[in-house]
Amino acid sequence: MIQIKKLTKVYPNGYELFKELDLFIGENEFVFLVGPSGSGKSSLLNIFFLLESITSGYVYIDNVCLNHLKSYQIPYLRRNIGFVFQDFKLLLNRSVFENVAYALRILNFSRRQISSQVRQVLDLVGLQHRIYDISGNLSGGEQQRLCIARAIVNNPAILLADEPTGNLDPDASEEIIQLLSKINARHTTVLVATHDQMIVNKMRKRVVVLNKGTIIRDQQFGTYAEVLSV
Amino acid sequence: MRQLFFFIGEAFLGIKRSFLMAGIAVVTITLSLVVLGVFLLISVNLNRLSDEIVSKLELRLFLKKDLSLQQIQQLSVLLDSHVGIKELFFLDKKEAWAQFQLRYPQLALATFVQKNPLSHSFQIFLKPQQDLFKIARELQDISPFIDEIVYGGGLAKQIEHFSLLVRVIGVFLVCVLTLATLMIVVNTIRLTVMIRENEIDIMALVGAGDSFIRVPFLLEGLFLGFMGALSASVILNIFFGFFLVKVQANFPYFPLFVDKNVFYQVYLVLMITGSFLGLLGAYLSISKTLDSKKINS
Numbered sequence: 001m002i003q004i005k006k007l008t009k010v011y012p013n014g015y016e017l018f019k020e021l022d023l024f025i026g027e028n029e030f031v032f033l034v035g036p037s038g039s040g041k042s043s044l045l046n047i048f049f050l051l052e053s054i055t056s057g058y059v060y061i062d063n064v065c066l067n068h069l070k071s072y073q074i075p076y077l078r079r080n081i082g083f084v085f086q087d088f089k090l091l092l093n094r095s096v097f098e099n100v101a102y103a104l105r106i107l108n109f110s111r112r113q114i115s116s117q118v119r120q121v122l123d124l125v126g127l128q129h130r131i132y133d134i135s136g137n138l139s140g141g142e143q144q145r146l147c148i149a150r151a152i153v154n155n156p157a158i159l160l161a162d163e164p165t166g167n168l169d170p171d172a173s174e175e176i177i178q179l180l181s182k183i184n185a186r187h188t189t190v191l192v193a194t195h196d197q198m199i200v201n202k203m204r205k206r207v208v209v210l211n212k213g214t215i216i217r218d219q220q221f222g223t224y225a226e227v228l229s230v
Numbered sequence: 231m232r233q234l235f236f237f238i239g240e241a242f243l244g245i246k247r248s249f250l251m252a253g254i255a256v257v258t259i260t261l262s263l264v265v266l267g268v269f270l271l272i273s274v275n276l277n278r279l280s281d282e283i284v285s286k287l288e289l290r291l292f293l294k295k296d297l298s299l300q301q302i303q304q305l306s307v308l309l310d311s312h313v314g315i316k317e318l319f320f321l322d323k324k325e326a327w328a329q330f331q332l333r334y335p336q337l338a339l340a341t342f343v344q345k346n347p348l349s350h351s352f353q354i355f356l357k358p359q360q361d362l363f364k365i366a367r368e369l370q371d372i373s374p375f376i377d378e379i380v381y382g383g384g385l386a387k388q389i390e391h392f393s394l395l396v397r398v399i400g401v402f403l404v405c406v407l408t409l410a411t412l413m414i415v416v417n418t419i420r421l422t423v424m425i426r427e428n429e430i431d432i433m434a435l436v437g438a439g440d441s442f443i444r445v446p447f448l449l450e451g452l453f454l455g456f457m458g459a460l461s462a463s464v465i466l467n468i469f470f471g472f473f474l475v476k477v478q479a480n481f482p483y484f485p486l487f488v489d490k491n492v493f494y495q496v497y498l499v500l501m502i503t504g505s506f507l508g509l510l511g512a513y514l515s516i517s518k519t520l521d522s523k524k525i526n527s
Contacts, residue, residue: 049435071524072439079437089432093247103436105236150436 001027001189002048002158007057009043009213017043017213020057025191027157030184032200033193034224035210041193044210045160048191049083050074062157079107082151082188084161088143090150092136096127099135100150107154117153125149125179141172145179152183159183161192165199173199197224240446241453248422252454255418259458259508260465262411263500267466269407270496273400280393282358287385289354289366292378302350305375309352312369314360319353326351349377363387408503415511419451423515430519440520447516448509455508456501463497 002025009018017040025031033041046052047059050066059066062080069077091099100118109117122128125145130138135146144164151159161180165173177199184190194200200207200223207222208215245252291309293302302320309318327346331339356365366379423430433443470493 075434075437075439075442078435083435085435089435091429091432102433102438105233106436106438106442108233110232 001025001029001062002191003058003060004047005058005060007047007059008055009040009047009052010055018054018057019213021213021215023208023215023218025189028184028187028189030181030190030203030205031192032203032205032207032222033191033210034195034200034207035216037195038212039210040213041210042162045083045162045191045193048158048160049081050077075106079103079154080156080158082148082156082159084144084147084151084159084164086163086166088147090135090143090146092134094135095132096122096135096138096146097131099146100153103150103153118149121149121153124152124182126175139172140167141169141175144168144172144176148176148179148183152188155186156188158189158191161190161194163194163196164192165194165196170198174202177203200224237445237449241449244422244426244446244450245453248425251418251422251425252450255415255422255454255508256458256461258414258418259411259455259504260461262407262414263459263462263504264465266404266407266411266503267462267496267500269400269403270499271466271470271493273396273404274492274496276396277393277400280389280396283389287356287362287381287389289356289362289369290380291352291354291369291376292380293350293352293375294377295349297350297375301375305373306352308373309354309369312365312372314356314365315354316357317355321351321353323348323350408507411503412507412511415451415455415507416514419447419454419508419511420515420518422450423447423512423519427519430516431523434523443520444513444516447512451508451510451512451515452505453508455504455506455511458508459501459504462504463500466500467493467497 002023004021004023007018007021007023008016010016033044035041043052047054047066048061050069054067061077064077066077091102094102097118100121101114104114104117119128119131122131125148127138127142127145127149130142135143138146144167148159148161148164159180164176164180168176173196180190180192181203204221204223206220207217207224209217209219293305297305306318306320309315323346326348330348331337354369356362362381366381369376370379430443
């Protein structure tokens with residue numbers, strides 16, 4: 001599903017983040033990427049979502065090699081990957097409905113399909129009652145749930161989440177992580193970059209630990225405490 | 231079709247959201263096009279004036295002596311077929327001599343001049359925008375029956391030069407004004423794009439391709455350009471309506487060109503120019519923004 005082989009990333013200033021990194025994430029897996037700030041968690045997600053380029057190596061998403069993608073092909077790839085941003089990246093002056101519907105309009109869905117699919121996904125994230133509210137008026141937790149709704153509305157095979165609970169209180173964080181778990185149960189591969197010890201410990205899923213661009217531990221049913229012990 | 235309605239809706243939503251900048255863009259386009267329109271109308275009038283003067287100049291073709299009636303008719307047919315000639319009048323030499331004597335009775339020409347010194351001649355009026363000198367040269371070579379061609383050479387030359395100068399300056403100014411308008415439009419629309427840069431980022435992140443992002447902005451540019459051109463046309467129509475009435479009342483002999491059709495043609499040119507500039511301005515602005523957002527290293 002997601003595979004990287006000998007991935008190297010060197011920034012223009014000469015700083016080498018990843019050096020010949022290898023990783024495989026299978027279909028329907030739920031994986032936490034953890035590690036200190038600057039360890040490369042977000043950069044790795046950005047590379048998968050084609051927000052950053054690589055220096056050498058190979059990155060495969062769903063058997064598509066990202067190295068050979070032309071810039072006009074990037075939007076097509078992004079339509080198959082959902083991305084949950086820490087800062088939500090919502091169209092704040094538009095309604096909840098419009099924010100989610102936008103992803104479907106790109107795919108030229110009919111009005112009826114859009115209406116039904118948006119309602120369905122808003123129901124899943126618990127925002128059905130706020131469907132016509134302006135997204136800028138939602139609370140942080142609600143905005144994050146809206147961001148997740150937008151990311152999954154076209155049933156992507158992969159969901160990437162970069163610090164999805166970073167700006168949320170513990171209760172809202174709990175809700176978000178339950179939601180991600182629910183999405184994973186619908187056969188979506190979920191990859192979450194996080195600092196949130198509580199959710200990692202609670203979920204006990206596969207944990208990949210990064211430090212200075214190197215994978216120092218890759219453990220099934222891991223906890224944050226075990227990471228710290230490293 | 232479904233997406234077209236969506237794009238149109240997005241374009242109007244965009245205008246509504248950045249109403250102030252859209253208003254500034256329309257005003258900017260209006261002002262630029264008013265200047266362009268004033269110049270076009272002045273240029274049309276100057277061209278018309280020079281055409282009017284040139285068209286009033288006549289060519290006089292004096293024929294060789296002792297031509298037969300058949301030869302004169304042959305020449306008449308030949309001249310009549312010339313594309314640049316509007317009207318042609320034959321002046322019989324006897325008639326011309328009689329008219330000349332009538333015009334200057336104090337000279338008592340009949341007493342001193344026994345034989346008619348004049349030749350048969352053709353009086354020729356040209357169609358508008360014809361090169362007087364070129365036609366005069368062509369006619370000189372057209373037939374051996376022509377003895378001499380007389381026309382207001384000096385004045386015609388000056389008018390020709392003036393007319394050419396007006397056209398050259400006109401084309402130059404139209405180019406400069408169009409370019410200046412384009413720059414203003416590009417920068418104004420760029421400001422509206424910059425205000426919505428965050429929105430463009432988000433669109434790209436949810437999988438919108440460049441064309442999906444670009445089309446609403448292009449429609450917006452097209453609409454703003456059209457609105458600017460429409461406003462400019464309305465202003466020019468009001469202004470010139472008022473101005474022409476005043477000028478004609480105070481200077482009835484001033485050769486102002488008041489053909490409504492030409493005005494409408496100028497307005498049409500402004501509409502097309504305005505819409506095109508809006509579209510091009512939006513295209514350049516949004517392309518620049520999209521290019522700057524390509525994958526970073």
